Amino acid sequence: MSSIMYRGFIKISSCALLILILLGSWEGRAQEEQSGDKTSVALSQEVINPTTLAWQLQLEEFIITHTENQSGVAQNFRVRGIIPVQKGLVLPFSQLIRIIGFVNTAPGGKPTGLGDLTLNQFFILAKKDWGQFGAGWNLTIPTASKNELGSPQWQVGPAFTVTFTDIGNWQMYWIWENFFSVSKNDEYGESMYAVLQPNIFYTWANGVYAGIEPEWQIDYETGKVALPMDFRIGYVWAGKLKYNAYIEPEFMAYRSKGYSRNLNNFGVRLGFRWYLPM
Secondary structure (H helix, E strand, C coil), rough: CHHHHHHHHHHHHHHHHHHHHHHHHHHHHHHHHCCCCCCCCCHHHHHHHCCCCCCEEEEEEEEEEECCCCCCCCEEEEEEEEEECCCCCCCCCCCEEEEEEEEECCCCCCEEECCEEEEEEEECCCCCCCEEEEEEEEEEECCCHHHCCCCCCCCCEEEEEEEEEEEEEEEEEEEEEECCCCCCHHHHHEEEEEEEEEEEECCCCCCCCECCCEEEEEEECCCEEEEEECCCEEEEEEECEEEEEEEEEEEEECCCCCCCCCCCCEEEEEEEEEEEEE
């Protein structure tokens, strides 16, 4: 797909997201008239909290317009399903199971195909007035149809999360995930890195929220890092379900020389999420 077509897609997607937000506002007002429910800070914070126990379907398109030392536009389309499990059904604490798949396009439009599949399980170990603490594991399965679209190695590692929710209109979440290769190390070399994700958001009573949630990568072997920065603005509303739509530009703030795991220099994410409470 040419860069002209991608620029057109960005414009169309942005317009579609704006229309979606406006329709959501209209739907929210109509529901308020019928039931008295309101879009609120509490609703927005519940929806964007990564430890909320809710069935979720999340779609996100990441359009990458500039890749280091490569020409052309790339894209990552992510589908993430989240399955909540109540405390006591299997283990004595609540848990969230995430299944994450990708359809990726390399810079320049070729190749396009499946990316890797990631399974993630978080156990909510403590829930306090100030927030929650959780721990779990990640498993990355090398399902990519081409090596350019994913990793050829199985990867596994522990993960941790802590959320701070008792700070007014603000919310803060920290997610720390680790990935260690456990296959084909003789062929491709060992891979050991972490992803640290600081999430800081401010929410308004009208359903709008804004903040950051970059994914910072740290290579344990070399100490090299990739530190992107982003800014998300989104809108949360309630109809028959709960919804979350957002747009999120991202740029690479700093990358160590020679670090090749994340070569994205600039891109824009467009996302839409459905929530069904337990």
